[in-house]
Amino acid sequence: MASFIxxxxxxTTGSTVALMNQRGxxxxxxxxxxxxxxxxxxxxxxxxxxxxxxxxxxxxxxxRKKLCKPGDIxxxxxxxxxxxxLLWDRISGEPLNxxxxxxxxxxxxxxxxxxxxxxxxRVKRKSGxxxxxxxxxxxxxxxxxxxxxxxxxxxxxxxxxxxxxxYLIWQLSGGDTHVTDVSNASRTSLMNLKxxxxxxxxxxxxxxxxxxxxxxxxSSAVLGHTRGVRGxxxxxxxxxxxxxxxxxxxxxACFASGDAKCTFGxxxxxxxxxxxxxxxxxxxxxxxxxxxxxxxxxPVYALExxxxxxxxxxxxxxxxxxxxxxxPDVETLAKTVADHGGVEFVPALTGLGAPHWAxxxxxxxxxxxxxxxxxxxxRATLDAMALQNADILVAMxxxxxxxxxxxxVDGGAAANDLLxxxxxxxxxxxxIRPRVIETTVAGACYLAGLGVGLWSGTGExxxxxxxxxxxxxxxxxxxxxxxxxxxRQALERTLL
Numbered sequence: 097m098a099s100f101i102x103x104x105x106x107x108t109t110g111s112t113v114a115l116m117n118q119r120g121x122x123x124x125x126x127x128x129x130x131x132x133x134x135x136x137x138x139x140x141x142x143x144x145x146x147x148x149x150x151x152x153x154x155x156x157x158x159x160r161k162k163l164c165k166p167g168d169i170x171x172x173x174x175x176x177x178x179x180x181x182l183l184w185d186r187i188s189g190e191p192l193n194x195x196x197x198x199x200x201x202x203x204x205x206x207x208x209x210x211x212x213x214x215x216x217x218r219v220k221r222k223s224g225x226x227x228x229x230x231x232x233x234x235x236x237x238x239x240x241x242x243x244x245x246x247x248x249x250x251x252x253x254x255x256x257x258x259x260x261x262x263y264l265i266w267q268l269s270g271g272d273t274h275v276t277d278v279s280n281a282s283r284t285s286l287m288n289l290k291x292x293x294x295x296x297x298x299x300x301x302x303x304x305x306x307x308x309x310x311x312x313x314x315s316s317a318v319l320g321h322t323r324g325v326r327g328x329x330x331x332x333x334x335x336x337x338x339x340x341x342x343x344x345x346x347x348x349a350c351f352a353s354g355d356a357k358c359t360f361g362x363x364x365x366x367x368x369x370x371x372x373x374x375x376x377x378x379x380x381x382x383x384x385x386x387x388x389x390x391x392x393x394x395p396v397y398a399l400e401x402x403x404x405x406x407x408x409x410x411x412x413x414x415x416x417x418x419x420x421x422x423x424p425d426v427e428t429l430a431k432t433v434a435d436h437g438g439v440e441f442v443p444a445l446t447g448l449g450a451p452h453w454a455x456x457x458x459x460x461x462x463x464x465x466x467x468x469x470x471x472x473x474x475r476a477t478l479d480a481m482a483l484q485n486a487d488i489l490v491a492m493x494x495x496x497x498x499x500x501x502x503x504x505v506d507g508g509a510a511a512n513d514l515l516x517x518x519x520x521x522x523x524x525x526x527x528i529r530p531r532v533i534e535t536t537v538a539g540a541c542y543l544a545g546l547g548v549g550l551w552s553g554t555g556e557x558x559x560x561x562x563x564x565x566x567x568x569x570x571x572x573x574x575x576x577x578x579x580x581x582x583x584r585q586a587l588e589r590t591l592l
Contacts, residue, residue, distance in 0.1 A: 098170035099550065101541040102158070102332075104151055105534075106176040106260050107340065108197065108362075111147065113154030114534065115163060116541040118550060120560035122534055126157040133194060138201040141194035144182050147260065148267050152326060159327045166329050172268065172322070173336035173544030175343035175536045176260040178283045181235035183243060183257045183308065189271050192255065193243045195263075196235040203234035204455075215301060221376065222295050223285045224383030226453060232259060232284035233302040240303070250305055257308040259284070261337050265320055268334055273320030276310040278395055279342040282385035287312065289374050289383060292395060315342070315387040316543040336543030340536045341365045342386050345398060347539030348504040348530060349561035351554045356489065356500050358519075359535070360509035363449070364406035364485050367398045368492045368500060375399055379491035380451035389546060389554075399495055401450030401488035405459075407509045409443040409477050419470045426474050427514045433471035438463040440586035441476040443484075451491050452591065460590045481509070482519040483583040489523055502526040502566075506535040513567075521571035522579060531564040 105112040110129035116122050128150040133141040159166065182195035196202070207227045210216065216227045225231050236257055240246050249255045256266065262276045281287040281294075286304060288295040294306055313319050315338045322332040338346060341359065345367045348357040353371035358364055367386070372394045375383060386398040410426045413419050420426055440462050447455035461473065493500050505527050509515055520527045532538050542560075545551045551560070571579075 098168050100164045100168050101171055101173055101544050101550070102155070102169050103173045103175070103537045103540040103544070104154070104264060105340070105537050105540065106147060106151065106174070106264060108177045108199070111150040111154050112537065113151065113158045114537045115158055116537070118545075120532065120538070122532055122537060123163050124158050124161050125534060125537065126154050128153045128157070140197040140200040142180065142197055144184065144191040144195050144263055147195070148264070151264065155325070156327050166327070169328070169332055170550050171333045171335040171544040171548040173540030174261050174264055174334065175338055175340050175540040176264065176280070178259065178280060178339035178341065179230060179232050179235070180260050181232040181239065181257070182263060183239050183246060183255055184263065184266070185249070186254050186256045189266065192246060192249070193239055195260070196239065198230060200235070201229050203229040203238050206234050206237070210301070219285060219298065219301070222288050222298055224282065224289050224374070224376070225285050226380070226382065228453070233286050233298065233304060236304045237302050250308060253307065255308045256310070258310045261339070262310045265334055265337070268322050268325055269320040270323030272323060273334070274310045275313045275319050277313055277315040277337040278385045278388045279315055279338045281312045283339055289385065289397070292385070292388070314390050314393070316389045316547040317391060318547055333548055335547030336540050336545070338387055338539055338543055341367055341400065342384070342398070343539030343543070344506060344535040345369065345539070346387055346542055347535035347537070348506065349554075349558050350504060351558070352501075354496060354498060354501050355504070356492065357504040357506065357535070358485055358489075360406055360481070360505065360507035360515070362406065362408045364403045364481065365400070366402065366485060366488050366492070367400050368496065370397045370399055370496060373397060375495050377491070377495045379495060380453055381488070381491055381495060382450065387543065399492045401492065403484040403488070404446045404449045405443040406481050407507075408445065409441070409481060410509070412445060413474065413477060417473070419473065424512070426477065427512045429471050429474040430478050430514055433469060433475055436476040436479050437468060437472040438465065439468055439472040439476040440582065441473065441480045442586050442590040443477070443480050444590055448590070450488055454591055457590050460586065462586055462589065478512070478515045478518055479522070479583070481515060482522050483580065485519060486523040486580070489525075500525065502528050504528050504530065506530060506533055516567045517570065520567040520569050522576060524569055524573070524576055526569065527567040528563050529565045529567075531562040
């Protein structure tokens with residue numbers, strides 16, 4: 097019996113292909129990087145051909161390990177960098193242009209013009225998202241207007257568009273299937289959160305024709321089958337798809353309302369399950385679809401907030417200030433002092449995300465004295481990473497109207513025990529780190545396994561998921577209030 101899930105985790109700098117068994121163990125994982133393209137300041141692109149080749153290499157590398165036969169693969173699950181958008185030719189499958197990456201800011205002026213015209217409330221009410229170049233809709237518009245011959249090909253029915261999940265499913269299915277799941281569609285600013293379909297008013301506002309867009313499907317269901325993929329037999333079901341952060345929420349077994357996870361990566365991404373309730377945030381957070389388990393079933397919604405700079409702040413200490421040689425060294429350096437020593441670092445190196453949405457904010461270091469050391473700067477960096485996350489999570493609790501459950505953590509920086517303890521202390525909530533730290537991979541595998549019946553439901557998956565370590569709150573409520581007050585004073589100076 098086929099009992100393995102092949103996961104494709106297509107990220108911003110590389111693609112990971114992994115293999116999970118029915119016990120939930122990731123038995124193999126291989127990553128292949130691909131080039132980043134920066135045509136001009138603020139612009140970021142990917143060659144979609146590079147992305148697909150990195151996936152093909154990953155599949156070949158994993159299968160060469162001979163941990164299972166190709167026929168032992170029960171399903172394929174996909175998780176992907178979200179918002180990154182591209183167009184390709186329906187006949188040849190060739191990309192019509194480079195993909196515009198989620199980080200790209202080239203459509204800022206257009207988004208600002210929509211804000212000035214009073215469209216933001218309508219966009220947020222329908223899609224759950226703010227008007228920002230981060231999301232896909234303005235990227236599709238730019239591609240359609242700036243790709244030679246695109247409009248003529250659209251009229252001829254020759255253009256397919258989508259986010260990276262759609263492109264991968266197209267390639268895996270040999271061009272037979274053009275779909276996206278509800279979680280990825282909810283990041284485009286074009287899907288109506290209530291109907292789970294493309295919204296005519298939003299399509300008109302962003303000048304995106306419905307004809308180029310994929311069909312929206314559940315996150316867990318048989319969406320297509322492999323055809324012509326090197327190293328894999330035809331007919332393997334593609335049965336699970338979710339954007340990377342929603343996949344991480346699912347991979348952390350955050351199946352109940354109030355469950356939340358924080359992924360510590362280059363930025364930090366925080367999602368809280370809100371059940372079947374579409375909550376419009378009063379604190380500048382985003383409303384998104386978490387997942388949908390099967391056709392006709394109610395979707396699960398989530399609140400999302402993200403800090404643009406999390407692990408990137410540590411990278412800056414390494415590459416900019418050069419006070420550490422390797423990113424993990426920040427923990428050792430921070431432990432050389434008892435606390436932050438009054439030093440505050442607001443890491444607005446690329447602006448501030450939720451709940452502030454201040455793209456023009458710039459980073460500040462304040463509170464320096466003659467007694468300040470490198471260790472204080474390192475500790476202030478870890479504090480800032482945790483404090484900005486706490487701001488988002490407290491806002492989520494207010495929107496949800498109830499106290500959240502223990503926070504589940506993942507991502508590279510989640511291995512930093514000092515950072516995790518600081519996070520528990522400034523948040524005032526227990527943290528849980530999972531045994532399987534590759535939570536985006538786990539989420540893609542869980543969704544795909546459910547889609548083909550490898551697991552019976554989320555109840556069984558709760559038993560598959562296991563904790564590795566817990567971090568209990570060690571800071572008093574009074575000390576927490578004082579620390580948060582100092583942070584907010586520094587934040588206010590940054591926002592002036």
